[in-house]
Amino acid sequence: MRKKTGDEIIVVDGNGGLYEALFENENARNCNLKIINSKKNIGRPNHNIHIGISPPKSHDRLEWFIEKSVEIGIQEISFILTENSERKNIKLNRILKRAISSMKQSLKTYLPKINDMVSAKDFIVNCSNNEKFIAYLSEDENQHLLKSASAQNDYCILIGPEGDFSSSEIKRSEKFGFLPVSLGENRLRTETAGVAACHILNLVNEK
Template sequence: MPEDEAHHALKVLRKKIGDKITVVDGKGGEYESIFENVNVLNCKLKIINRKNNIGGFLKHSIHIGISPPKSHDRLEWFIEKSVELGIQEISFILTENSERKNVKLNRILKRTISSMKQSLKALIPKINDIIPVKEFMENCINNEKFIAYLGEEERNHLIKLAPAQGDYCILIGPEGDFSASEIKKSQKFGFQQVTLGANRLRTETAAVAACHILNLVNEK
């Protein structure tokens, strides 16, 4: 067991030799284990039962490309809530109106792992470093591609366009939204313009709302 995890188990949870604990590997495996050694620097577990598909594997997949908000606290809030909602992949995109040009991947990964454990998931979402939005569009391989846009032209609601059991990707722009040229490029690469509703949402709120909507589509 990693030292930081061992410290929490032994010093906070007060686990002793023979006590049971459930651990996950981040790849979909969940393991019921017992403590064999309770030294923080050399904590060892014995696996007594292995379970697969625990913590919310879904029949659909969600990949969000998001222009990270300026506030790191708000970014971490998005990470926490999207993991709770079962997201599989998060990519950070650089747009013309982006407020943040880089992200701290190590810090984000730690928050992702923490959220995975707290929400009893067994799968760590894939986290991708920030890239230009055009490059993201070119390389997106998801079957169902959407872009949330605040433009005045008529758009369908995401819940109407998204089919059940889809392999989804949705782009969420910055506070200043996507530019007209970015919207034009998205159409070239097969992204459908959608609305998430009548309310004007912050970037991170819109991303979480999109996750929830796509989950609702699959509960019909």
């Protein structure tokens, strides 16, 4: 629906700011807004969620993950290149545009930090989050993420490709403090697993 002069609109800046503004013209090419009320640090979470994920082959599915994770609430996304990754590069600018669009539509006031592709090896070594997890298919009964994570903390969780993490990647992650976890009994696609992990970690902080 097209806005007219004098109509009110809600604007977010991606850095915790939420603004009520008025349209001051109806120019088809651009518009001027008059801010009538502003609030800072709105919606700042009491936790930090960082997902390191091997991007799926389909860019549409990748964008779906971005869209839904931003809607649910996420603070940082890193793309990791694993031994079994199907996608070797990403279109970072396109992904950022999708994240901004999702932030606006869901009225999230914070835009997550989105990092370019890095090798899983380097990511595992350099990850400095307090609670670190890795989700993968295992014959062992790994504890569910919901029970493994503690509230109001700084998390990082690794999500692998369709072919899963290699045994060497799993061993390396455990060496550097990543705890193996389960996301449930169902076998999930990469992007679905990423959204599920994001949702679970947010649920931990709603207890």
